[in-house]
Amino acid sequence: MTPFLTAFFSGTAQGAIYALVSLGLVLVWRSAGVVNFAQMGQAMFTTYIASQLIQNNYSYWSAFLIALISGAALGALVDLGLMRPLTSRKNSQLLNSQSMRTTIPVIASLGILGVLKALAGIFWAGEERGFPSPVAPNAIKIGDTSLAITGFDLFVIGTVFLTLVLTTIFFTKTGMGLAMRASALNPEVTRLSGIKVGSVRTLGWAISGIASSLAGLLVTPRTNLSPNTLDLLLIIGFTAAVVGGLSSLAGSVLGGFILGYVISFVNVYSAPENVFIAILAFLLLALFLRPQGILGSKEVRSV
Amino acid sequence: MLAITNLVTQFASIKALDSISFQAKPGLITTVIGANGAGKSTLLRTISGLERPSSGSITWFDEELTHKSVEAIVRSGISQVPEGHAVISQLSVAENIELGGLFRKRIARGDLTIATKEVYELFPILFERRNEPAGSLSGGERQMLAISRALVSRPKLLLLDEPSLGLAPLIAAQIISIINELCRSTGLTVLLVEQNANTALAVADHGILLALGKVVADLPAKEMAADSSLRAAYLGY
Numbered sequence: 001m002t003p004f005l006t007a008f009f010s011g012t013a014q015g016a017i018y019a020l021v022s023l024g025l026v027l028v029w030r031s032a033g034v035v036n037f038a039q040m041g042q043a044m045f046t047t048y049i050a051s052q053l054i055q056n057n058y059s060y061w062s063a064f065l066i067a068l069i070s071g072a073a074l075g076a077l078v079d080l081g082l083m084r085p086l087t088s089r090k091n092s093q094l095l096n097s098q099s100m101r102t103t104i105p106v107i108a109s110l111g112i113l114g115v116l117k118a119l120a121g122i123f124w125a126g127e128e129r130g131f132p133s134p135v136a137p138n139a140i141k142i143g144d145t146s147l148a149i150t151g152f153d154l155f156v157i158g159t160v161f162l163t164l165v166l167t168t169i170f171f172t173k174t175g176m177g178l179a180m181r182a183s184a185l186n187p188e189v190t191r192l193s194g195i196k197v198g199s200v201r202t203l204g205w206a207i208s209g210i211a212s213s214l215a216g217l218l219v220t221p222r223t224n225l226s227p228n229t230l231d232l233l234l235i236i237g238f239t240a241a242v243v244g245g246l247s248s249l250a251g252s253v254l255g256g257f258i259l260g261y262v263i264s265f266v267n268v269y270s271a272p273e274n275v276f277i278a279i280l281a282f283l284l285l286a287l288f289l290r291p292q293g294i295l296g297s298k299e300v301r302s303v
Numbered sequence: 304m305l306a307i308t309n310l311v312t313q314f315a316s317i318k319a320l321d322s323i324s325f326q327a328k329p330g331l332i333t334t335v336i337g338a339n340g341a342g343k344s345t346l347l348r349t350i351s352g353l354e355r356p357s358s359g360s361i362t363w364f365d366e367e368l369t370h371k372s373v374e375a376i377v378r379s380g381i382s383q384v385p386e387g388h389a390v391i392s393q394l395s396v397a398e399n400i401e402l403g404g405l406f407r408k409r410i411a412r413g414d415l416t417i418a419t420k421e422v423y424e425l426f427p428i429l430f431e432r433r434n435e436p437a438g439s440l441s442g443g444e445r446q447m448l449a450i451s452r453a454l455v456s457r458p459k460l461l462l463l464d465e466p467s468l469g470l471a472p473l474i475a476a477q478i479i480s481i482i483n484e485l486c487r488s489t490g491l492t493v494l495l496v497e498q499n500a501n502t503a504l505a506v507a508d509h510g511i512l513l514a515l516g517k518v519v520a521d522l523p524a525k526e527m528a529a530d531s532s533l534r535a536a537y538l539g540y
Contacts, residue, residue: 190391196374
């Protein structure tokens with residue numbers, strides 16, 4: 001197998017996971033205007049839940065499903081229990097300033113991240129543990145030649161592909177998807193159309209919770225699970241979201257795959273220690289050349 | 304009947320609406336006119352719940368609207384077409400119209416199809432351009448779209464905020480006359496806010512003249528149009 005194909009296949013599988021993380025970030029950013037630093041903390045927590053269930057002899061698939069449902073619940077809970085009360089206008093004098101109104105939720109998300117890590121420490125002693133994969137991580141063989149892609153890679157790519165198809169159908173073909181797009185673009189006109197923008201926002205948090213929870217389930221068979229293993233994923237996912245254009249869902253997915261290829265090709269053709277420099281260089285390059293992101297649109301101010 | 308009683312809306316210490324009272328009769332067009340800054344837009348935004356009044360009340364027949372949420376007010380049959388041809392430009396024309404009826408999808412799917420067909424018959428150009436983004440429409444077409452979005456929710460009371468603003472006179476006249484026909488043929492109650500007093504008074508049944516947040520005249524539209532001293536004092540022509 002040539003190094004090129006090795007890099008390509010591993011880049012696709014990694015990129016698929018980054019795309020999920022990036023999608024989750026952009027969903028919350030667009031519907032609530034918050035950069036959610038707790039996102040991978042939520043994913044870590046739900047993956048621990050799945051791991052605990054598997055230890056208690058539940059099947060992989062029931063644990064998988066329960067982790068996704070807890071991801072949705074946790075996302076909704078963060079919005080209903082914290083973000084909504086924090087940003088409600090009655091709450092505080094501090095919120096009179098626009099900059100505080102946008103900063104407070106971001107700081108709060110960092111707080112949630114800390115709480116979730118602490119809880120993982122309390123419940124699971126913060127131990128690093130393996131997480132199973134439903135398919136064997138062996139290279140796929142055609143005759144005697146083994147391909148540079150494993151069964152697990154195919155599982156990851158297939159799952160993410162299915163998720164993206166379902167997300168696209170949801171956003172373009174359903175009324176709820178239309179309500180979500182409209183709320184993100186113009187909350188006032190959407191409210192004047194009789195749509196409960198607050199509930200739509202909570203739904204955005206829940207869907208983002210599912211996407212990141214799925215990313216946690218798909219990445220931990222390779223990286224193991226500990227309270228801190230998913231931190232790196234947030235950084236890469238955030239870079240992917242910025243590169244793709246923070247406001248575009250399709251751009252965030254594209255950004256995820258591009259980052260996957262960048263990291264994988266640097267790994268194969270250069271050295272693993274150069275990966276971080278490559279990510280940073282790529283981010284800076286993208287910001288210089290297309291500050292609005294690959295698929296982001298320039299903000300137009302009307303006067 | 305829409306009844307506004309002693310309504311006060313203030314921003315910090317400035318009273319944009321200073322104890323306003325008037326009524327808009329069902330099935331008729333009531334127009335609210337006045338110079339820039341008279342409080343016309345604030346009045347509509349307070350009725351639709353976007354601004355919170357500090358005192359006074361707003362009722363629609365027996366229904367108290369004063370402290371309801373924007374969504375609840377729309378759901379009780381009161382729909383606002385905001386200022387500036389407010390449509391969502393990144394969504395298609397058809398999606399903008401769909402958005403207006405979305406909250407009724409589960410309760411009245413059949414009627415929603417009929418309502419959509421009706422607005423396309425009212426504005427055939429929107430049907431032709433239904434798959435294009437709303438941002439590509441002309442000002443007049445955007446206003447038609449904003450009105451259509453409100454109409455598919457089958458409102459009983461339509462609040463229009465300066466529908467003729469920024470439009471060529473011919474297009475503005477066309478839109479006002481469509482609103483007039485709609486009111487006469489369907490019994491829709493219309494509250495029309497306009498800076499262009501002549502156009503508005505020509506179609507309206509009743510006129511309310513606002514100046515600096517107060518009602519200074521509350522007259523049948525014909526009488527108000529004929530009163531040259533009012534015009535000279537408050538509208539400057």
